[in-house]
Amino acid sequence: QVQLVESGGGSVLAGGSLRLSCVASGRAFSLRTMGWFRQAPGKEREFVASVNWSDFMSYYADSVKGRFTISRDNAKNTVYLQMNSLKPEDTAVYYCAASGAGSTSVRNEYESWGQGTQVTVSS
Secondary structure (H helix, E strand, C coil): CCEEEEECCEEEECCCCEEEEEEEECHHHHHCEEEEEEECCCCCCEEEEEECCCCCCEEECCCCCCCEEEEEEHHHCEEEEEECCCCHHHCEEEEEEEECCCCCCCHHHCCEECCCEEEEEEC
């Protein structure tokens, strides 16, 4: 397992941008698919984006395509989520997660989770 710590959340007006970071500890970071999930009050935790460890291919939920970009720097054990054109419906706690599986959007296939960072978008 890897230990994950997110940062970069905050409050922003609709149309604004934020960049989330997730720093991992543990030698296995470079061998993990890294993902971002989010959970709004009263809703299930949902997939946002993921990036493979091998070919760096990225995948996105339809709701964020074209607005969010996931990237990773294996030398820094860090994964990022650049969020542009934010909308009030993006308001949620955002979680970083690591999976030993291949590219996946399935929550149960991620075995390591950070504690989350709050993102609030106001209109």
